[in-house]
Structures are given as C-alpha cells and as structure tokens.
Amino acid sequence: MSFSFKIMSHINENKSGQLLVDHLTQVRDIALKTHKTHGKNKELDEIIEIICMCHDFGKASKYFQDYLKGEYNGRLKCHGEISAYFAYYMLPKKWKFIGFMCIKRHHGNLEPSTSLFEYNKKQLIKISNSIKENIEELNNIYKKDVSDFFELIQNEDFLEGPIDDFYDMEFEIEDYINTHYIYSLLLTADKTQLIRKGSAYENKTDVYDGYVKKYQQKIKKELVQKYPNIKDTKLFKIRNQIYEEVLNSIDNIDINKNHIFSINVPTGTSKTLAAYGASFRLFQRIYNESNKNIIPSIIYTIPFTSVIDQNYEVLENILKENNLKTFESFILKHHSMTPLEYKDNTLDEEREYRNYDARFCVENWQSTIITTTFVQLFNTIFKSGKNSIVNRFHKLSGSIIILDEVQAIDPKYYKIIEKIFDILCKKFNCYIITVTATKPLFLQGIELVKSNKEIFKQLDRIQIENYIDNPINIDTFCEILKEDIYPQSDKSFLIVLNTIKSSLYVLDELKTIEDRKVLYLSTAIHPQRRLGIINEIKNSDEKYILVSTQIIEAGVDIDFDIVYRDFTTMDSINQTGGRANRNAIKGKGILRLFYLIDENERPFCSYIYSNSLLDVTKKILQGRQIINENEILDINEEYFKAVDNIKSNDASNKIYKYIEKLEFNNIRKEFELIKDDIPKEDIIINYNKETQNCIDIILEGKGEYQDILNAWRTLNKYKISVPKKDLKNINDNCNNKKGMRILDKCYYDENRGIKITNMSIC
Numbered sequence: 001m002s003f004s005f006k007i008m009s010h011i012n013e014n015k016s017g018q019l020l021v022d023h024l025t026q027v028r029d030i031a032l033k034t035h036k037t038h039g040k041n042k043e044l045d046e047i048i049e050i051i052c053m054c055h056d057f058g059k060a061s062k063y064f065q066d067y068l069k070g071e072y073n074g075r076l077k078c079h080g081e082i083s084a085y086f087a088y089y090m091l092p093k094k095w096k097f098i099g100f101m102c103i104k105r106h107h108g109n110l111e112p113s114t115s116l117f118e119y120n121k122k123q124l125i126k127i128s129n130s131i132k133e134n135i136e137e138l139n140n141i142y143k144k145d146v147s148d149f150f151e152l153i154q155n156e157d158f159l160e161g162p163i164d165d166f167y168d169m170e171f172e173i174e175d176y177i178n179t180h181y182i183y184s185l186l187l188t189a190d191k192t193q194l195i196r197k198g199s200a201y202e203n204k205t206d207v208y209d210g211y212v213k214k215y216q217q218k219i220k221k222e223l224v225q226k227y228p229n230i231k232d233t234k235l236f237k238i239r240n241q242i243y244e245e246v247l248n249s250i251d252n253i254d255i256n257k258n259h260i261f262s263i264n265v266p267t268g269t270s271k272t273l274a275a276y277g278a279s280f281r282l283f284q285r286i287y288n289e290s291n292k293n294i295i296p297s298i299i300y301t302i303p304f305t306s307v308i309d310q311n312y313e314v315l316e317n318i319l320k321e322n323n324l325k326t327f328e329s330f331i332l333k334h335h336s337m338t339p340l341e342y343k344d345n346t347l348d349e350e351r352e353y354r355n356y357d358a359r360f361c362v363e364n365w366q367s368t369i370i371t372t373t374f375v376q377l378f379n380t381i382f383k384s385g386k387n388s389i390v391n392r393f394h395k396l397s398g399s400i401i402i403l404d405e406v407q408a409i410d411p412k413y414y415k416i417i418e419k420i421f422d423i424l425c426k427k428f429n430c431y432i433i434t435v436t437a438t439k440p441l442f443l444q445g446i447e448l449v450k451s452n453k454e455i456f457k458q459l460d461r462i463q464i465e466n467y468i469d470n471p472i473n474i475d476t477f478c479e480i481l482k483e484d485i486y487p488q489s490d491k492s493f494l495i496v497l498n499t500i501k502s503s504l505y506v507l508d509e510l511k512t513i514e515d516r517k518v519l520y521l522s523t524a525i526h527p528q529r530r531l532g533i534i535n536e537i538k539n540s541d542e543k544y545i546l547v548s549t550q551i552i553e554a555g556v557d558i559d560f561d562i563v564y565r566d567f568t569t570m571d572s573i574n575q576t577g578g579r580a581n582r583n584a585i586k587g588k589g590i591l592r593l594f595y596l597i598d599e600n601e602r603p604f605c606s607y608i609y610s611n612s613l614l615d616v617t618k619k620i621l622q623g624r625q626i627i628n629e630n631e632i633l634d635i636n637e638e639y640f641k642a643v644d645n646i647k648s649n650d651a652s653n654k655i656y657k658y659i660e661k662l663e664f665n666n667i668r669k670e671f672e673l674i675k676d677d678i679p680k681e682d683i684i685i686n687y688n689k690e691t692q693n694c695i696d697i698i699l700e701g702k703g704e705y706q707d708i709l710n711a712w713r714t715l716n717k718y719k720i721s722v723p724k725k726d727l728k729n730i731n732d733n734c735n736n737k738k739g740m741r742i743l744d745k746c747y748y749d750e751n752r753g754i755k756i757t758n759m760s761i762c
Helices: 020-037 042-054 061-070 078-089 093-104 120-130 135-143 161-168 173-195 207-226 227-230 234-252 271-289 306-320 355-363 374-382 412-428 453-458 474-485 502-511 526-539 572-577 610-620 629-646 651-660 664-670 689-700 705-718 724-729
Strands: 008-011 018-020 261-264 298-301 331-334 342-344 352-353 369-373 400-403 431-436 462-466 493-494 518-522 545-546 560-565 591-593 626-628 681-688 721-725 734-737 740-744
Touching: 008 020, 008 061, 020 042, 020 135, 020 173, 042 173, 061 120, 061 374, 078 120, 078 629, 093 173, 093 352, 093 369, 135 207, 161 724, 173 355, 207 227, 207 234, 207 271, 207 306, 227 234, 227 626, 234 261, 234 271, 261 271, 261 518, 271 298, 271 342, 271 400, 271 431, 298 306, 298 374, 306 331, 306 369, 306 526, 306 681, 306 721, 331 355, 342 355, 352 355, 352 493, 355 526, 355 626, 355 705, 369 374, 412 453, 412 651, 453 629, 474 493, 474 502, 493 502, 502 518, 518 526, 526 705, 560 572, 572 591, 572 610, 591 721, 610 629, 626 629, 651 664, 681 689, 681 705, 689 705, 689 740, 705 721
Parallel strands: 261 431, 298 369, 298 400, 331 369, 400 431, 462 591, 493 545, 493 560, 518 545, 560 591, 681 740
Antiparallel strands: 008 018, 342 352, 462 626, 681 721, 734 740
C-alpha cells in the first residue's frame, strides 16, 4: 500500500505547491544526471545523493509548514541549519564536514567562518521535536529509520562535531575542488528543479567539426573574391595547413591520457577557427569513445570583453552557415554587457525564461558552448564560496576549456592555476586548449600544430624597426610621425601608446594633418563607441590613422600598413605586430618601436607595465635594429624563459595556503585577474535614447526584475572608468542617482572621451 505524503516544500501564489518528497528526489535526480554526464567517478554518487536528499530536511517542521501557509514568520521557520546537521548524521565521516557546510550555506555564500559553527541548541531542539512528529513520512522519504537523529541533535558533542572536524582535517586542493563541485551541483539542481519543472539541462551532442570546415570554406571563398591574389600567398596556404594539422593531431591523441593542448601559431593565421575546429572534433571523440559517458561542454574564454562579441559572431556564423538555429540552450555569451535573456527549445516546445530564472540559466552556463571571459572563468574557480558565481563550477568537469590569448594571464598565478587544472584534468575529465602567438611557459601540453616552428620561420609579413636605444620625448615622436604620414596618403597608420594622456596628446597633434581621417581608441571611449570605430575600420577601404592604447592588441581583427608602438613587454610587441599586414597582401608591414619618456624623463611604459618584464624585453631587444617576423619565435622563447626565471610565486603560494585552511574570503581577495593599482570610479555617459531609456527604467523602477537588470547591463556598454583623482574635474557635471554617476553627452567627446582638463597620466 503506497504512503500518502503531505509535507510541502513550496507553495505557489494560488496555494498549490510541491511535496517535499518530490522536490528532494527531483533535486537528487537532476544532480546525479548532471554529474553522470561529467564522467566523474562513482565515488561521489552516494555523497551527492545524500546531500541533495538532506538539503531541505528542515522544511518538515511545523514552523516551516505554517510559514508556507502564511501563518508563521518567526526564526523557527529556518531550515538550513537543522538540514545541515541531518546531512552530517547521514554522511560517511570523510564527507560530513563538507556536506554540513554546503547545506548550511546553500541559500547564502559558502564560508567556513566562525558563524558557520554557531548554533542555538534550544532552537534546534524545538525545530527537531517539531520535525519528529512527521517521523513516519521521513522514514518513507529516506527509506530508513532516522529516529536516532533526534536523540543525537540534543547531544552537545554531536553539535560540536563540525567545528571539531574543521580543526582536525587537513585540506588539499582536491578537497577544495570537491567542495565547490558538490556545492555547485546542489545549487544548480535545487534552482533548476523549480525553473525547469524537474528536468535537468542536457548538453546537445550534435557538435561536429564539419560545421567549422564548411564555414571556413565560405570565408576562404569570400577572401579570394575580395583579394584574388591571396590564394597564391604563403599565408593562405599556411592557414589551411594549420587547420588540417590541428584536426589530424586531435584524431591521434590518447584522450584518456592527454588533456592539455596548445595551438601556438602566428597572429592572423585563423587561430579562432582552428580552436573551434579542434574543440568540436575533440567533443565528438570524448562523446563517442570515452567509457565514462561524458557529454562535454565547450567553454571558449577570451581575456577582453572588447573582442568577445567578435568571437561569438564567428560561432553564430558557423551555425548559421550550417542552417542551425542559434538558441541559448546550445550557444551562450556571458560577460558584463550581455543581456540576461534565455530561451530553450531542447524541450518539446520553445520556452522563454524570465527574470531570476533567465539570470540563473545564463550565469549557470546552461548551454553546450559558452563564450565568456577569463574573468568569468577564473572567478568560477577562485571567487570561492560565492553562491552567485560558483553555482556553475560543476560545468568545468568534463569540459573543453579554450584559453585564447593565454599570455594575458599574469605569471604570478601560473603555479596555482596549473595545480587546479592538473586536478580538474586528472580527476574531473577536463581538457584544456591554449591558443596564442606568444606561448608562455605555462600549461605545457601537446602542440596540435606540429609544424608550428617551421610556420613561424616561413612568414615574412612584417619587419620591426627598433629605435628603443635612443629614448625620445613625445614632441619629437609626433614630429617623426608627421614626417612619415604626410607623404604616404596611400598607407594606413596605427599608433599605439601606453597611457591615455600620451595617446590624447598624439591624437591632438595628428588632427592637424589635412585630408586624413584620424580615429581614436582607448578606455576613455565607451565600449559601444569603440565597437563602432572597429567596425568602421574593418568595413572600409579608407586609409585611416588610428591612435590607440594597448586595448587594440589582442584579438581585434583590423589591419594596418605601418604601426608605431611605444615600448612595452615582448608579448605586447608581438600582439601589436599582429595588427600589421595581417593578410600578407601589402608587401611588408612595418612596426616601428620607440622608447618614449615624459617631461620628467620617466618612461611612459613604466606607468603601466612591470619594470622587471620591461627590463627583460629591453635586454633581449637591445642592439637589434631590424627584426624580421621569422626571428620572433626565437625571441619570444628567450623572453618567456627569462620571465619564468624572474616570476614570483608568492601570490600562488598564498592562495595555496588559504586553500589548505579553506579561507575562502582570503582566496577571493588574493586572486584579482585584472588588478588596477590606480583607484577608479565608473561613470555612465548618457549618450543616446538607449541610455536615457535605461536610466529611466532604473530610476523609476519600470518593468520587471529582468528589465531593470538588463538596463544596468546595457549601461555597461556606455560606462568608462576614471581615476579618482580626476573626479574633482568632473563631479560638478555629474548626476549621482541610485549608485550611478551619470555624465551628460555634452560633457563627452565621442572622438576622445570625457572633457577633462589637467587629466592624470593614465
């Protein structure tokens, strides 16, 4: 005879709801189903099941049931703590503390601080006695007699158990990863159960490298139509060679032994398509050949939001070329400026999620292919215990992670990232593909382009003219520029400076050149305008002069004849060189390297870059007046060997020590992928009707939660960060409302940024 369950988990506005037994079992089933697709070993099956089944145990109290009916709202309705102790009772000893922590904080942030171990014995006993009245139903839910738990909860030794375990246990990185993996599965399953009505998100399996190949053929055809002679160039053949070598290498690796790979080829050789082709082919090999039932995710990461739209557009075009619908449950873009919108047609009919549900699905990466930033990826790992971030941690398991422009990661974090990825690869079936033209001594794996050294030696697109042995001031530099630009109206010029102040000075000097269009890019220009400038250059045959900061370096697909660069680190020099003669159809591009100093004879580069890295670069380049492209690989290798010798592991070692003690708050503070030593404040430029509408939505509280949230995200496209010391020159013109510092368009020049006098150097 079946048992009649009565305890409720949730009640809707119409007073109908969900039984606790259904919520617990569906959360368990979603977590286990998701866990299974990661191919994780079965050791965790029982642990995940117990934690999911116990996480809402406390809802069985009369106090919580009355709360659901609107008849009680006191402290005794709280269910997290008693549920955590119940999991502590149910779990094997090794997992008791982790389970206790995950459940007690599943509605907040995971933090093993003093407050985690605080308890009110009288309150717990009252809640426990109330729950005990439902012992028969609980025994049916848990399929065992749990009555001895109600005796233990009154025992001081049992209540002190978690804190004793915390001080007795020795934690390793694997414990840290296991904790976040289990915690994220619990959070994901708990929220997904309500959002998707009991169904888990499932990755699609029809991810084929043939999709990329078809799109690649289209791109080649269009390029030949635009530049008929390009098919005879060495670069055209090299791009094909790279793509084929990458796929051939993926076909021949041992996917059970090899997990870290590299695509180390020159800039402008279609690395993005090669990376997508490699990941799609690897996806199919893992799915079809692995004995672990893995259905991978592909997580494509990029260091800068400035190029993420460009990368995502490639992914969309790949799918469109193959007549595939691009919906969020298959591909997803996630960064601070993307609207939080989510549709799903993996079910019988397309469903659009709204408000918090949409936000969760996006931030939880409920998609097969995710395009995101380094910040979002490494926050997932190192913003430890943050509910709103690490809920997606489980997506790393069984995933293919692409790190495009991997050289952008600060060397001080190499050691701890390698330790984390080593365990993710060996124990959690993760695969890493690094993509770079300047390969650092980091995440060393199998090179997928076997002939990459020969390819570097073959290319002869650019020549570096090195003038760093003779430092010059900015006025002299401007005179050199003008003398070069005036007689060459048939050439395009890119001038890359290190600071905003120096770049604006050069911009103003070059504006005097007649009959030439001079454009400007830096973080002083808001992101939406920057995107427009880049697209204007890409889609026009005009011979522009572009003055820029280093924001132009990595991943921006624009091409110039002659490039000027203020001195910087070797990896940045190489990236800047990648903006010259990218398609090898203009003879030979030129990169002229200068060493600029300010009025105090301080190098501008020293305001931005590490002195030790600058010294290494200077030492390597000193005395080399002309550097050809085929020499760059050897120079890069020399540079990164020197960087490896001087890099400090202090930050990595600190994080490792914090992990050993589960000091999550200190881990979060220590890991800052983008650290700016200059304190800054954000200013929103009220630029057009779109910004005004978003400001109105926020100030007036118009629309639903999702509308307000997306208004903030849209305003991020019109936001710039200004050094605090410059605010005194701006504040009188700003409106400060609801946490926004708003500047009217009349105080903003779209061609050079905020109108500031006496601006600071950066």
